Amino acid sequence: MATHVFAWNPKLWNWPGLARERAKIARRGYVDLDWACGRIRAIEPGSRAFFVRVGVPPKGLIASGYTLTAPRADAHWLGHRAKRGAVTCYLRLRLEFLTDIPLITVDELARPPFGRYRWMVRQSGTRMPGSIADALEPWWEERRRRMPKAAVT
Numbered sequence: 001m002a003t004h005v006f007a008w009n010p011k012l013w014n015w016p017g018l019a020r021e022r023a024k025i026a027r028r029g030y031v032d033l034d035w036a037c038g039r040i041r042a043i044e045p046g047s048r049a050f051f052v053r054v055g056v057p058p059k060g061l062i063a064s065g066y067t068l069t070a071p072r073a074d075a076h077w078l079g080h081r082a083k084r085g086a087v088t089c090y091l092r093l094r095l096e097f098l099t100d101i102p103l104i105t106v107d108e109l110a111r112p113p114f115g116r117y118r119w120m121v122r123q124s125g126t127r128m129p130g131s132i133a134d135a136l137e138p139w140w141e142e143r144r145r146r147m148p149k150a151a152v153t
Contacts, residue, residue: 002043002044003132003136007122011056032093045068049066052106058102060104060108062099104143113135117132
């Protein structure tokens with residue numbers, strides 16, 4: 001299964017529904033949402049998805065889930081770009097974990113073997129090498145298990 005990294009930059013968008021979406025995950029185990037993936041079209045439904053917080057500290061991995069749809073083109077999510085006719089691709093994601101504070105920080109991701117990958121992606125939907133994804137999964141799941149329940153909701 002392919003793994004892709006999606007970026008959230010609070011400098012560009014403050015994610016007003018983040019608390020509500022975290023509450024949905026706490027209640028039913030997942031939340032479905034649409035997310036932009038730039039020009040990347042080679043993302044298959046069922047691919048693993050990780051979210052990285054970029055732009056402003058604290059930076060690192062904040063969410064995980066799966067893609068539900070293939071990318072489709074539509075008006076750009078930034079209003080000024082959409083007014084000029086810019087388009088971007090979007091897909092539907094199912095997040096099963098979401099927090100606003102990184103579960104794994106960018107400093108931790110600098111260690112081998114993870115330091116070989118550029119975590120501060122410039123575009124959502126960037127593919128993660130299989131060797132990095134294979135090493136990340138058990139670490140991510142261990143961190144999720146250790147996270148206090150109160151911090152997840």
